[in-house]
Amino acid sequence: MKRVLLGLVSLAAIAAVVAWVLSAPQTLSETALANLQPGDAVRGEQVFWAGGCASCHAAPGAKGEDKLRLVGGVKLESPFGDFIAPNISMSAPDGLANWSLEQFANAMLKGTSPDGQNYFPAFPYTSYTRMELQDVADLFAFMKTLPAVDGKAPDHEVGFPFNIRRAVGLWKVLFLKEGPVIAEPLTSETDLAVWQRGRYLVEGAGHCGECHTPRNPVGGLELASWLSAAKAPVGNGTIPDITASEKGIGSWSVEDIAYYLESGFTPDYDSVGGEMVSVQENMAKLPASDREAIAVYLKNIPHK
C-alpha cells in the first residue's frame, strides 16, 4: 500500500515537472536571428496594414491618422474575460521604446514577452507565428516611425484560472503551430505562387482564421473547420463562413472577393459591417495583387 502511494506521489511529481517544463515560454534560436537584415520601414507599412495592428492597438474607435497612434485600450471580450490591448507605440514609459528587435520578434512569433512570460492568445500570435522573420523586422522598423504616445491601458479583467500566464504555456504546446493550415490548393489550375501569397496573408499576418474559424471549449482554433464560420466571441452574432462552398462565399468570383476587400461592398451591394469594417479598411491599403491573392486562396477552401 505504502509503495503504491509512493508511486502515485512520484508520478504526480513527474507530471508536475513535465507540465512546468512544457509550459516554459519559448524564444527564437540564435541561428534564426543571425541572418536578419535591418528592417525596411516602407515594406513594413504594408505588413502593418496586413496585420491589422491598429484595429486592436489604436484607441477605441480611432479613424484616419489616429490609427497610427498605438496607445492601446481596445477591449477584447471573450468567454474567459476581457483583455485590453496594451500601448505598443514608441513611448518610453508605457510602450516599446526600449525594446530590441529580438524582443519584438519573440513577442510576435513565439508569444513570449521580454521578461520571459507567455502572452495571452487574445494577441493573435497563433497566426503571426507563420510570418517571415524579415517581415517582422520590417514591421518593427515602420512602427519606429510612428508617434510615441504616453499612457497605460487598463489591466486585463480576467479571473482565475485564466489569468495564469504560465498555464498559457501548455495551451501553446497544443495550439501554437508554425506550419501552414492548408497544404495545397483545391485544383491544379490554381496559380501556385499567387495562392501561396494568399495563404501567407490569410493564415499569417491577416489572422482571418482567428475570427472566421470556430474554437473548442478551451479557446483553441478547430483547424479541421478552417474558416467555416464561428460564433461571435460575445453576444449571439455569427462570423460568416468564408469557404468556397454554398454555405460560404462559393458564389462569389475572385473579382467579387477582391472588390469586397477593396470597397466593402458584397456582390449584391450589401455593405460590410461589424468588426470586418476595420479589417476591410486595412485590406484596402494593400496592393491590388495582395487582395487578389487572398481571393484566390479563399476560392480554394472547401467547407468542412
Next chain:
Amino acid sequence: MRFLKYGIAVAALAAASLSLNAAAASDDPVADRKAVMQSVGAAAGLGGGMLKGQIEYTPAAGKAAISTMNAAAHTFGGLFPDGSDMADNSTAAPAIWDDRAGFDAELAKFAAATGAAAKASGKEGPADLDAFKAVFGPVLGTCKSCHEGFRVK
C-alpha cells in the same frame, strides 16, 4: 450581380421600390426595414455599376438611384420600435436600442448625404457621370459606419 445590365438594374430597383410601398402598409417592422435596406442595396448596385462603367450612365438612372436612397433615409429610422430587436431573421444589432442617439447620428449622416444628392440632381438628374459621382460617392460612404456599429450577422 455587379455585372447587371441597365435594364435588369432598373427592374430590380422598381421591384424594390414596390416592396418599399408594400412595406409601408404592412405591420411587420422587421420585414419593412429589410425591404427598405434591399432597395438601398439595389440603388447602390445601380449607382455603383454606373460609377464602374459596367452600366451606361443616364441622368434618369442617376436620379432613380438617388431618390430611392433619399426615400429610404427618411423612412428607415421609424422601423425600429421597441420589441422588434429580438427577431431571428433580423441582423439589426442590440446597439440600436441601447444607443439610440448613436444610431440617429448615423441616420442623420445618411439623410444629409442623400438630401444633398437629391437637391443637386434637380429635375432631370445629374447631367453627367462626374456630377453623379460627386453626390453619390458620399451616399455610398455612409453605409459602412452604420453597419459597423449597428448591424450584427
